[in-house]
Amino acid sequence: MRGNGYVVGTFDTKGAELGYVAELLRAAGIQVTTVDLSTTDGRQEHPPDVTAREVAAHHPDGADAVFTGDRGSAVTAMAVAFERFLTGRDDVGGVLGLGGSGGTALITPALRALPVGVPKLMVSTVAGGDVSGYVGASDIAMLHSVTDVAGLNRISRQVLGNAAHALAGALAHEIPAAEDRPTVGLTMFGVTTPCVTAVAAAVAEQGYDPLVFHAVGTGGRAMEKLVDDGQIGAVLDITTTEVCDLIAGGVFSAGEERLDAIARAGVPYVGSCGALDMVNFAAPETIPPRYRNRHFYRHNPQVTLMRTTEQECRLIGTFIAGKLNACEGPVRFLLPEGGVSMLDAPGQPFHDPAADEALFATLENEVHQTDRRRLLRVPHNINDPEFAEVVMTAFREVTR
CATH class of the missing domain: 3.40.50.12030 (Uncharacterised protein family UPF0261, NC domain)
Structure with a gap:
């Protein structure tokens, strides 16, 4: 096993979908860490392993810089906090993020900061268009959600299930070591x-x-x-x-x-x-x-x-x-x-x-x-x- 599978997103609006992929990963034998990136303090129906407050505390100016009440500045600040949070962990085997345009912009900077080779999947409503701004020079795999990430239905269950099983496969199988050459x-x-x-x-x-x-x-x-x-x-x-x-x-x-x-x-x-x-x-x-x-x-x-x-x-x-x-x-x-x-x-x-x-x-x-x-x-x-x-x-x- 290559490490934990991190399932990340805004649990205040996408808790059911994030919980669904987390359970599929666990059923496949993957150790899962769920991370909330919500920018509100609302009650979570699907409590994450890592709360939004814990992530926000990694912002250079503290959690209050994230929970501003203004969605635009809050998402931007949470992206900074999440990048610092994720790159500071030592158990990240791979990451699966779910989001619309805002969530994709929030999650992908942290994915880009991870080394090439760490599995990174982003299920996104904007993945059917130009994703160069989200992927950059990294190896993020963008998967079009087809329907909005707004509830579980016959389409979203299949797309999210494919994403979960893709990450499970990546984490369950070691990559053969390459010859050690400069x-x-x-x-x-x-x-x-x-x-x-x-x-x-x-x-x-x-x-x-x-x-x-x-x-x-x-x-x-x-x-x-x-x-x-x-x-x-x-x-x-x-x-x-x-x-x-x-x-x-x-x-x-x-x-x-x-x-x-x-x-x-x-x-x-x-x-x-x-x-x-x-x-x-x-x-x-x-x-x-x-x-x-x-x-x-x-x-x-x-x-x-x-x-x-x-x-x-x-x-x-x-x-x-x-x-x-x-x-x-x-x-x-x-x-x-x-x-x-x-x-x-x-x-x-x-x-x-x-x-x-x-x-x-x-x-x-x-x-x-x-x-x-x-x-x-x-x-x-x-x-x-x-x-x-x-x-x-x-x-x-x-x-x-």
Whole structure:
């Protein structure tokens, strides 16, 4: 058994549903801890193991900061208290939360704060839409409640039952131990796949466990969460394309915090300009009007790529330079002069040496180079075998 199953939610409005899933878990042989997150002091028909007052006491300003009488501020404060409560427990095997929009916003910050690998399920009325704001870079499993979480009926019993049994299965079965090898994170896009595939194979041959992340916003955030959690010991950030979407308003931004975990942790880092030639949008009709006359490439029916301009490349270079300058760990950052992606090779749709040079020159002008922080121009396309060899040479330098 991997620990207790925590069943969490607002017992003042969802006590019957929370009690139902708790009993299913107990029937499956799971030790259960029920936690009330109500923001009122009403009487509970289904008394929880941990009261709302006990959780609220974990707020930095005490329980009175939660029970304000104003629902909005109370929910926000309870979310803070619950995160501190949950991350301070030493018996959390997994968590199952139930809620509507308010409950989902209250519960999921605490779930995101748990390490990747701890089972986390959220049954929610909003799980049928865009859940990126709730899931973030974590491994929360969102299950659409179908009906509102407002009573037990023939539909809710099935959905909640599936959720309870899913958590029971996760807690009842141990995950086979992985081979104990040092981990390295790699970032990849379709247009940098040949490089990353070659490098991942090379680091595996040297005894590392390569973790490859798709650089679509959530990928970069997930990699850096694992760096913060101490689960990644070195990074090969071959594909920094998420910065393009941050600068130009594309759909795959990893946010302003991209690269901050690298600086905080001081892990060995090798980066490159992978796919900094493109901004990502969805179908053509979703592209902002201000970009309608730009240079595009239709990657697939749902993804449209826009070539970055010289000005955008300068802004991208400035952003990355600022982040690299904050890194105290060993850093190498590679500039592929033969093109930063498959599409940026000679004869390909995004080949633009002037834009690339604007990017490279900005980085060279603004990165404060030292013995530990160095830029290197490489006279190859990012997907050439020779570039992968340079990546591995740099990796050996920063990890020695």
